[in-house]
Amino acid sequence: MNAEYWASGLLVAGISLAVLALRQRWPAGVVAWVWYLAFLAPLKTETTFGLWVVVLVPLAVLLGIAQVVLWLCLPAARPLGRTK
Numbered sequence: 001m002n003a004e005y006w007a008s009g010l011l012v013a014g015i016s017l018a019v020l021a022l023r024q025r026w027p028a029g030v031v032a033w034v035w036y037l038a039f040l041a042p043l044k045t046e047t048t049f050g051l052w053v054v055v056l057v058p059l060a061v062l063l064g065i066a067q068v069v070l071w072l073c074l075p076a077a078r079p080l081g082r083t084k
Helices: 003-021 027-044 049-073
Strands: none
16 A cells, blocks of 8 residues: 555544544534545445435434534533523
8 A cells, every 4th residue: 555545544543533532522523524524435435426415415414403402402512601
């Protein structure tokens, strides 16, 4: 394998670890990173993009709705100073 592949793999792993480490402080970062990886994946595989859009767009909408519901239901998920 080329050094470029190793470098990009280490970069993705590093960003993933950083986002996971900051997940309590920045939960939107996890959602954004997973979204980015999910939409990047079809470009690196042999599958067609259309199928991925059909599968991932509803999943992204459901995850967004779940995040809003959890934010409304769990006071600990809200930023400081915005509790009911």
